[in-house]
Amino acid sequence: MSEQKKKSGTPLLDELEKGPWPSFVADLKKLAEKKPAVGQLLEQMEQSYETRVNYWTGTVLNLDGYGGGVIARYSDLGKKLPEVAQFHTIRVIEPSGWMYSTAALRELCDISEKHSSGILQLHGMTGDILMLGSDNKTTFEAGEALMQKGWDIGGSGGALRTLACCVGPAYCEMSCFDTLEVTKRLTDHFISYLHRPELPYKFKFKLSGCPNDCANSIQRSDMPIIGTWMDDIRIDKDEVAKFVAEHGEEYVVENVITRCPTKCIHLRKKEIVIENADCVRCMHCINVMHKALAPGKKRGVTILLGGKRTLKIGDTMGSVMVPFMPLETEEDMERLFDLVGRIWEFWGENGMEHERVGEFIERVGLATFLEGVGLEPDPRMVRHPRTNPYIKFEEYTGPQIAGEPKVAPPVLDKENEPRESI
């Protein structure tokens, strides 16, 4: 690295050093004192702030044997700012729940400082660790250094993305399954898909321990896996009495009873009564009275499919594929791996390029999709049955996937055959 220490020359960015919220500009300016690339990064941003024009061109760079994990960027201002002419991001797989030891974080810092620009983002929108600022050569060095220390990279292009999950059983009493462990198991089992794009488009898992969905899985992942329970909400009567005494009956009615989406919770003689058959496990009463109420003991997950952001058919949420399954034993994990495998096979076979699984389901229809992946229709997969009568009975025409009719035995003659005259 050369000694060319430049003056900041960033009057617009300097405005972002003001104010009480911690300033990335102040932090990066300090870093620029030992990392000239960071100074030039700020210069480029300053120019964007002046012109409202972006100066990064996206391209592809891969470590040998990998098809994902590096977001390559070339600066359009590379002649003027040679230190950021190549300024790539390495996507590093984060530990489940974004849990760290300081030793692990320091390891990342040392690698970033030695082989990259010394900028870390904790974390990317997908959940991964972002190491910004290596060039065509140092990206390989950083990748090698990361892997020697046991870290792994991946998750860009038509590949499985780094998984993300909530804090789960590590400190939360709401968690209905081991989000941290299942995240690790899924990552390791499907690691090849993280490294080598083999799918029609990106695929994201996010795991939340309970329906509060702290991992934002329904909105932000192709396959949300969310903890839930199927038996009764547990009630601690003493704690209920304490809560009612402390807050008053009116508060309980206003803030717990009337907020229940299925009106299945009641306050009778200062006691909580729940009609559990009507409960949709929304978590509200448990969240408010979390000492008095708790999820049941028969726990597992609801698995949805098809959540994504706007590009290109508009936002979609995940919808229910598996209303409930336990996720505790090795056999349960195998069932999950198998389900994912079937989904990827059917979608991989029939999906179009750049078609997320939710878009694919929309195109071919949920019923066809269920058949394709071997799931039985369940009323809990829909808000309600269809309201129109246009049923395409398959005795006549098989479902169409990607334009090719599936072979179905016709029970009706499609044309009148000429009759033999007697």
Add this chain to the structure above:
Amino acid sequence: MAAIEQKKMAPRDQGAPNYKEYLHPLMVKNYGKWKYHEKVKPGVIKRVAEGGDVLWVVRAGSPRTLSVDKVRGICQIADKFCKGFLRFTSRANVEFFVDRLEDVEPLVREVRDKLGFPIGGTGNGVTNIVHTQGWMHCNLPGTDALGAVKALMDELYDEFTNERLPARVKISLSCCSINCGGQADIAVNLQHHHPPKINHNNMQICELPKVVAICPVAAIRPATVGSKNSLEVVEEKCMYCGACHGQCPSMEIRDPDTDTLSLWVGGKSANTRGGPSFMKLALWGLPNNPPRWPEVGAAVKTLLRAYKDSAKEYERMGEWIDRIGWKRFFDLTGFPFTKYHIDTYRFARTTFNTSTQVKP
């Protein structure tokens, strides 16, 4: 490292780091055996295990983009007070774990004084903003998320360090219409105002059939321009989404002169009460005004004021609007309701009021 060695590097498929090595000892001991939690004060939550162990979790807001020295500073504090363990949240907050009550205040002081990070982001307040890469590292942005978030959090600082709103408020910020920032109670997103401008001289870098295929409204078709293979956009059909721009840099959708920012409200992930919901357009046409985007800050504060004055406890932004209705929402915020608020895309009809249920 020599170039030859690089070439030898083989994929190792090592998988995810072992989180078990990164758990605080009290988490290892009480894994899955937590009983309840209590709010101590904004940013500090007491976690109590079935066996009686107590873990205080102290949450601090970070700018997400961190120098290695800043991260080392975080580590120093975690070494001193947290046995060397910490975590990050999905919204770029740092969580410190303390097992002795008497360590909480000294930790809070060090986080504030040495890191400059505010304590808060819990419960019924504004937590840290999730955001995209912007002009720092994206190839598609029309604005800078990092700066806009910093400026907005300066404005909302006191809502981060307090819990004085009706319910939690999550904010996201996205630099293009792909909206990588995600659904949130409030989202600030860039809005394009016209169809892409095609650079016909640089179409050889794009796979034209893929660009045609990605258009959600089939507005792109092949065309010969001069003697070159290129594309054209049927402008009546185009809805300025920018999907083609992601596929092909020569389909420039951004425009520094006309791009604006919009405010979206009412997104929610949690399944609580009415379940997850999408956000809806509240205000469009805010200027894309670096370095501090003052109009965005002012609009968000107007929105939060109306919400704070009128929403009930536990009512998230979207649930509050559902109760009071959109007319009152626009009355209370003073935001104009315009023809552009009425959906024109494929599910538009499902958003019309098909009843006589109207409020005065």
